Amino acid sequence: MSAQSATLKSKEELIEKWSKPEVITGSEMLLRSLLLEGVDCVFGYPGGAVLFIYDAMYGFSDFNHLLTRHEQGAIHAADGYARSTGKVGVCIATSGPGATNLVTGIATAYMDSVPLVVITGNVATSLIGTDAFQEADIVGITMPITKHSYLVRDVNDLPRVIHEAFHIANTGRKGPVLIDIPKDVSAAKALFQPAKEVHLRGYNPTVQPNRNQVDKMIRAIEEAERPILLVGGGAIYSGAHEELYEFVTKTQIPITTTLLGLGAFPTGHELHMGFPGMHGTWTANTAIQNADLLINIGARFDDRVTGKLSGFAPMAKIVHIDIDPAEIGKNVPTEIPIVGDVKAVLQVAVALAKRADKADVWRAQIQAWKASKPFKYADSETELKPQWVVSMIHETTKGEAIVTTDVGQHQMWAAQYYPFNQPRSLVTSGGLGTMGFGFPSAIGAQMGNPDRTVVSINGDGGMQMCAQELAVCAINNIPVKVAILNNQVLGMVRQWQELIYDNRYSHIDLAGSPDFVKLAEAYGVKGFRATNKEEARRAWEEALKHPGPAVVEFVVRKEENVFPMVPQGSTIDQMLMGDSE
Amino acid sequence: MNRKHTIAILVNDHPGVLQRVSGLFGRRGFNIESITVGASEEPGLSRMVIVAGGDDHTLEQIQKQLYKIIDVIKVIDVGSSPMVARELGLIKINAEPAARPEILGIVETFRASVVDIGANSMIVQAVGDSDKLDAMVELLKPYGIRELSRTGVTAMIRGGR
Numbered sequence: 164m165s166a167q168s169a170t171l172k173s174k175e176e177l178i179e180k181w182s183k184p185e186v187i188t189g190s191e192m193l194l195r196s197l198l199l200e201g202v203d204c205v206f207g208y209p210g211g212a213v214l215f216i217y218d219a220m221y222g223f224s225d226f227n228h229l230l231t232r233h234e235q236g237a238i239h240a241a242d243g244y245a246r247s248t249g250k251v252g253v254c255i256a257t258s259g260p261g262a263t264n265l266v267t268g269i270a271t272a273y274m275d276s277v278p279l280v281v282i283t284g285n286v287a288t289s290l291i292g293t294d295a296f297q298e299a300d301i302v303g304i305t306m307p308i309t310k311h312s313y314l315v316r317d318v319n320d321l322p323r324v325i326h327e328a329f330h331i332a333n334t335g336r337k338g339p340v341l342i343d344i345p346k347d348v349s350a351a352k353a354l355f356q357p358a359k360e361v362h363l364r365g366y367n368p369t370v371q372p373n374r375n376q377v378d379k380m381i382r383a384i385e386e387a388e389r390p391i392l393l394v395g396g397g398a399i400y401s402g403a404h405e406e407l408y409e410f411v412t413k414t415q416i417p418i419t420t421t422l423l424g425l426g427a428f429p430t431g432h433e434l435h436m437g438f439p440g441m442h443g444t445w446t447a448n449t450a451i452q453n454a455d456l457l458i459n460i461g462a463r464f465d466d467r468v469t470g471k472l473s474g475f476a477p478m479a480k481i482v483h484i485d486i487d488p489a490e491i492g493k494n495v496p497t498e499i500p501i502v503g504d505v506k507a508v509l510q511v512a513v514a515l516a517k518r519a520d521k522a523d524v525w526r527a528q529i530q531a532w533k534a535s536k537p538f539k540y541a542d543s544e545t546e547l548k549p550q551w552v553v554s555m556i557h558e559t560t561k562g563e564a565i566v567t568t569d570v571g572q573h574q575m576w577a578a579q580y581y582p583f584n585q586p587r588s589l590v591t592s593g594g595l596g597t598m599g600f601g602f603p604s605a606i607g608a609q610m611g612n613p614d615r616t617v618v619s620i621n622g623d624g625g626m627q628m629c630a631q632e633l634a635v636c637a638i639n640n641i642p643v644k645v646a647i648l649n650n651q652v653l654g655m656v657r658q659w660q661e662l663i664y665d666n667r668y669s670h671i672d673l674a675g676s677p678d679f680v681k682l683a684e685a686y687g688v689k690g691f692r693a694t695n696k697e698e699a700r701r702a703w704e705e706a707l708k709h710p711g712p713a714v715v716e717f718v719v720r721k722e723e724n725v726f727p728m729v730p731q732g733s734t735i736d737q738m739l740m741g742d743s744e
Numbered sequence: 745m746n747r748k749h750t751i752a753i754l755v756n757d758h759p760g761v762l763q764r765v766s767g768l769f770g771r772r773g774f775n776i777e778s779i780t781v782g783a784s785e786e787p788g789l790s791r792m793v794i795v796a797g798g799d800d801h802t803l804e805q806i807q808k809q810l811y812k813i814i815d816v817i818k819v820i821d822v823g824s825s826p827m828v829a830r831e832l833g834l835i836k837i838n839a840e841p842a843a844r845p846e847i848l849g850i851v852e853t854f855r856a857s858v859v860d861i862g863a864n865s866m867i868v869q870a871v872g873d874s875d876k877l878d879a880m881v882e883l884l885k886p887y888g889i890r891e892l893s894r895t896g897v898t899a900m901i902r903g904g905r
Contacts, residue, residue, distance in 0.1 A: 302760065306767055311814045314759070331814060365756065365817045489808035492801075 189318040189349040190219035196325040206237040210257025212284030215349040232631040236603040238268025243604030248611035259297030270308040272339040274594025278332040279339040287347040310338030318351040326358035335368030336487040372503035387456035396423030397461015406509035419447035430582035440468040442575040445536035448735040458482040464494040474734035553580035564616040569601030569625030572654035599628030623649040636712035637687035683714035750823035756815040778896030829899035838888035839866040
């Protein structure tokens with residue numbers, strides 16, 4: 164107790180120290196402003212245009228910076244930190260190539276509505292526009308993939324800009340905000356006055372829903388015979404999982420959660436149908452296609468979810484709850500639009516909602532579908548199956564790990580065979596589908612959740628896109644457990660080339676990849692390899708027990724495909740079932 | 745159904761705002777026919793008027809996307825109400841002394857004016873809606889148009905709204 168109040172007191176003292184109005188450099192303002200925003204870890208990489216900023220860090224022990232080995236690693240780490248904690252992720256890079264190396268990470272965060280504040284240096288204001296050394300118009304380059312951006316030309320604007328950036332990034336529909344700081348601005352001195360308020364006339368996200376619209380939804384639920392909920396990442400981002408649970412248990416409406424919505428609702432719950440779409444459950448897809456009422460809660464009708472748009476949910480009245488009005492009606496015509504924060508909307512709705520009484524037959528039907536068509540694969544005693552590996556990882560982590568994935572087959576298997584029950588447990592690039600995201604995002608997730616087990620599931624392709632960050636894990640003893648499902652091939656591309664391009668396997672062979680055990684060891688990370696179930700379990704358990712970072716390479720069957728699969732251009736009930744038939 | 749839309753956008757007078765707005769139109773597949781930007785009734789805010797072609801669904805999507813730009817304060821679908829829409833055109837035409845009386849006749853009919861006379865050319869200035877300018881340009885073509893510059897449409901809703 165006394166220890167706790169002691170820390171609280173020191174925290175207050177720190178805030179007082181940081182907010183002290185005095186004449187300091189732009190760089191010091193930046194660091195202090197970040198601390199005042201509650202930032203406890205920044206991921207970054209120095210360079211010429213941010214030398215003043217890094218100089219201000221020197222000997223400033225309040226500020227925690229993690230040096231990655233590539234700017235892309237820094238921003239994916241910041242992203243993993245943000246997705247797993249709900250706080251704003253922050254990264255810093257220098258001008259020119261440093262800034263452009265962030266572009267993929269910015270787009271990744273933008274597509275999945277992840278709050279980031281991205282800080283870049285730029286050449287001095289006098290050099291802007293002259294094609295100076297390491298100059299790039301990063302504000303212009305990233306305009307289509309940022310929620311907002313700033314080029315700070317006056318050091319006096321810095322505190323306000325940083326405060327606004329955090330506000331914009333983490334309210335409304337969240338997203339990345341870029342702050343570009345020319346070198347002379349980070350060097351200039353001015354009186355630091357911390358910004359406390361935000362005045363943005365053009366930015367007022369609608370949080371509270373229109374009550375009439377909620378009433379319409381409640382009436383629609385009462386009348387529906389075949390209602391379903393389609394829940395997306397918005398439910399997690401608004402912290403609405405408790406309200407969602409209440410809403411579902413009260414209305415007894417079957418629920419499907421999208422890839423980014425996994426964890427918003429317990430996967431094992433009898434009303435949960437798994438995730439929908441291209442590699443989703445037979446039950447979720449069939450239910451969508453037969454529903455007479457579809458309530459979309461914080462999802463955006465992405466094409467990987469809807470399949471062929473014109474044949475999507477053909478019988479359903481559509482209700483769409485979203486904080487971003489631009490998402491409503493964008494892809495799917497919507498009868499009942501509800502603009503608002505998911506949590507706020509559900510709080511209103513829970514109080515009004517009743518059990519969907521006309522849906523008993525439907526609920527029974529869904530139970531029958533679930534029982535007859537679960538995810539299935541043909542296990543093998545001679546070869547290691549990736550699905551088995553994911554299930555084993557689930558079992559040995561008791562389903563309580565934070566799992567980050569890369570993109571491709573292993574990502575879908577992780578979604579299929581690691582049932583998530585808690586929000587912010589799955590960190591995955593859904594919208595942009597960014598290879599190279601899986602491993603560095605785990606570093607950020609671990610930094611934000613030092614007491615949780617963080618598992619990063621990768622393929623042998625994506626792992627090689629950001630493998631250099633193993634150094635960061637080793638040096639800082641960040642105990643991420645990296646699983647590499649190594650099928651020696653670009654698996655998802657192989658799958659499409661097999662099924663859609665008549666076995667014409669073009670440039671997918673990853674032979675010549677490094678020995679991942681040696682690669683790990685070269686960085687000082689513990690490495691394991693497994694080629695059968697017994698080795699796999701033993702290696703994985705040892706990796707989990709190991710106090711530091713570990714890499715486990717699982718050599719899995721090359722020809723394994725992800726099923727079910729909805730071929731692009733088909734409606735989502737046109738599923739190839741493969742082994743799971 | 746594709747038709748012409750006139751949208752007025754009140755924006756912060758900050759660097760890069762024009763780029764944010766015009767970039768959005770391009771990305772979302774909406775072709776800008778004309779764009780005008782200038783001061784508005786409020787210091788610190790500019791008013792853009794954009795004429796663009798597209799279907800109604802796209803227009804609605806564009807309006808919603810525009811509101812997502814932090815520097816956009818207000819979006820008004822001017823074209824959906826009775827409006828006054830005007831543009832200014834400068835037309836430099838061949839005008840040998842012998843042809844001038846005829847040209848002046850056209851200029852007068854359109855309530856346009858001659859703002860420059862050279863040895864064998866004239867600059868005509870016309871203000872009006874786009875149809876009027878189109879018609880006038882059409883009539884002046886036979887004399888030989890050397891240069892044409894149109895400002896693009898600026899517009900306002902009529903009455904007290």
